[in-house]
Amino acid sequence: MSFKNNLTKIIYGITLLGLWSCSPRIDRLPGDFSARSQKDPALSGNGQKLALIVDQNGRPTVQLRDLRNGQILQLRHLSRYQPHSSPSLSWNARYLAVIAQQGNRRLAIIEDLLTGRSYQMTIPGARVPVRLSLSPDASKLAFQLAQKGKWRIELFDLTNKIDLDQPTLTSPGASSAINQ
Amino acid sequence: MKSSLVPFRFSLAALLLALTGCFAGEIRPILGLNPILAQSGNSFREPGLAMQWLVSLANDQGKERIEMIDLQRLRRVALPGINRIDAQPISVSVSADGQTVALIRQRADQTELLIYRRSSGALQRLELSPKGIPRRVSLDGTGRVLAVQVSRGGSWDVDIIRL
Numbered sequence: 366m367s368f369k370n371n372l373t374k375i376i377y378g379i380t381l382l383g384l385w386s387c388s389p390r391i392d393r394l395p396g397d398f399s400a401r402s403q404k405d406p407a408l409s410g411n412g413q414k415l416a417l418i419v420d421q422n423g424r425p426t427v428q429l430r431d432l433r434n435g436q437i438l439q440l441r442h443l444s445r446y447q448p449h450s451s452p453s454l455s456w457n458a459r460y461l462a463v464i465a466q467q468g469n470r471r472l473a474i475i476e477d478l479l480t481g482r483s484y485q486m487t488i489p490g491a492r493v494p495v496r497l498s499l500s501p502d503a504s505k506l507a508f509q510l511a512q513k514g515k516w517r518i519e520l521f522d523l524t525n526k527i528d529l530d531q532p533t534l535t536s537p538g539a540s541s542a543i544n545q
Numbered sequence: 546m547k548s549s550l551v552p553f554r555f556s557l558a559a560l561l562l563a564l565t566g567c568f569a570g571e572i573r574p575i576l577g578l579n580p581i582l583a584q585s586g587n588s589f590r591e592p593g594l595a596m597q598w599l600v601s602l603a604n605d606q607g608k609e610r611i612e613m614i615d616l617q618r619l620r621r622v623a624l625p626g627i628n629r630i631d632a633q634p635i636s637v638s639v640s641a642d643g644q645t646v647a648l649i650r651q652r653a654d655q656t657e658l659l660i661y662r663r664s665s666g667a668l669q670r671l672e673l674s675p676k677g678i679p680r681r682v683s684l685d686g687t688g689r690v691l692a693v694q695v696s697r698g699g700s701w702d703v704d705i706i707r708l
């Protein structure tokens with residue numbers, strides 16, 4: 366009888382431990398609690414970096430963070446051209462794409478964090494981008510555009526504009542994510 | 546006089562280029578893909594690109610649903626069980642291999658954060674702690690890390706969830 370009781374307790378304990386270890390871990394991103402406004406999160410393909418839009422002196426501004434140590438990474442070109450919206454990162458966060466403002470027009474800017482260069486991308490037909498998404502290898506860019514009263518998504522080729530940011534096998538899960 | 550200005554102008558242009566970065570100019574649309582997106586007459590928004598996949602919210606006669614397109618085979622991918630007639634999708638993101646989809650949807654008076662796995666067609670609901678209302682989601686390429694924009698007490702937070 367006592368053996369049965371002990372066995373039941375052990376099974377109960379193992380089940381609880383299993384359930385606890387299976388539940389996802391949630392971390393809240395640290396921020397300035399007096400004026401906290403963190404929007405539009407976008408993870409790099411390897412999950413190590415995060416781009417988001419924060420309120421900087423009343424101007425929506427893109428910020429890049431390293432999730433491994435919480436460090437805010439410096440952006441060379443994107444500290445201008447606010448308001449920013451819809452950031453997107455490539456696999457290793459070599460490229461950060463964002464919709465920005467230059468004069469009276471909205472355009473996409475891609476900053477190459479490896480070389481420090483930036484690229485301004487204009488869309489044929491002078492159309493206005495609303496949201497964007499960069500493919501993990503930085504070969505394609507998808508735009509949400511307004512056309513004839515409807516939202517449209519159009520894809521653009523970047524292979525003749527910038528180098529690829531190929532997924533590396535150093536990040537956990539990368540090989541299985543790529544090879545399927 | 547004129548010839549002495551040439552190197553000066555050249556160096557000035559080089560300096561401006563170095564300061565402002567590069568102008569990549571007009572980018573080239575991907576032919577073959579855009580007509581597929583334009584074909585249906587639907588409205589598409591919230592693009593999410595993976596290696597070979599594009600997810601978006603498609604509006605078909607006033608009703609929004611999550612849609613995935615295989616960019617290599619140029620065709621729509623079935624996502625059985627992901628769309629419900631009584632739910633309105635708000636945000637969607639996909640892993641690099643297209644196997645895992647993260648989504649936020651409004652259902653009755655609930656805003657739900659969910660993970661959809663294509664291999665099983667199963668939806669898993671994720672609870673936020675502390676409680677909040679999810680608004681936008683980003684899934685990393687490996688399908689193991691989620692970043693979620695959450696409304697809490699009148700401000701916007703970003704939660705990082707490791708699955």
